[in-house]
Amino acid sequence: MGEGVEWGLHCCVTLAWLREEGPVPIRRLAAWFDLPQEYLKKRLQALARAGILASTPGVRGGFSLARPPERITLMDVVTALQGPLEPFRCDEIRQRGVGGEGAGSEFARPCGISTAMRRAELAWRRELAAQTIADLMAHAPAGAERTRRNYSRMTG
């Protein structure tokens, strides 16, 4: 799917824990997870364009959550990072070639394969939309305190 999705999710949780501290620059986040700084920036910019993160320029700038963690679902993050994945378009293939000749009104209804695939994809999205960043925070309660402590100790 793309590794940047995982990074974006982790960064969102971390930003939620550091919400009191103000904007967090990419430099800190990259060192935090030991990730390539420039590419991580690119991904977080995509999140900012989607309205999930807010970016503040300047010397004390950085990225911060644009909404409270309860209102950011995993679906939002995934959609923003990998784009709205195109659904199966079976109608294109099934009525080409000789196979579709004389089909008449059979192709009026949507393709069964398309329907089945879409149903599965919908289940996936539903699960993703049911979880928020706040839920992830609640999953590791000790992380909040540890994150703030480690963050204040960071030198760079």
Place this chain on the structure above:
Amino acid sequence: MGEGVEWGLHCCVTLAWLREEGPVPIRRLAAWFDLPQEYLKKRLQALARAGILASTPGVRGGFSLARPPERITLMDVVTALQGPLEPFRCDEIRQRGVGGEGAGSEFARPCGISTAMRRAELAWRRELAAQTIADLMAHAPAGAERTRRNYSRMTG
């Protein structure tokens, strides 16, 4: 995900409808859907390696279903064509860098992000595993007769 998945699915349904006719060569299937013949062969070879299709060489050879359609799920086809997609491995990133310092036993349990993503993926797989090729056939009952008629009329 890959367009070949859609092609493989359509070919499986067609092969199920033509099960009485014996093996169907790639040449016919490619003309059937107007698809690139060589690449379609590659994908069907993958399905054969997975034990979903049976390939018979020789001048009257071709591909045919290795199992009855009721025992082939969409999950089988998808897994065979795109490989067993690697699950989220968040543990790699979250305990790198300075962010994970002093985490103690917090990282003993699996990462919450990993869990949430896996749950969504599982819902997707469950939907795919619940549908079989036979279900897709039942979705378009008229297709069986049309397919057999068009197939016997094919010249090439």
Place this chain on the structure above:
DNA sequence: GTCATACTACTCGGATAACATATGTCCGAGTAGGGGTGG
């Protein structure tokens, strides 16, 4: 007429390129803080 044999045409099988997308890197525009200078 029948059988064995060599041939041919067609199939699958895997190794090899072309392309797309995801990943990684670079330099420029803009802002806020800090220091210097004049009042």
Place this chain on the structure above:
DNA sequence: CCACCCCTACTCGGACATATGTTATCCGAGTAGTATGAC
């Protein structure tokens, strides 16, 4: 001492290379049918 202004350092923002996976293509190995010739 205070206010104003310039300067620097740091940030984000988008444009530019590289790597990996998907799509497309090629040639070789093998098999079954078929024609041919001998018996």
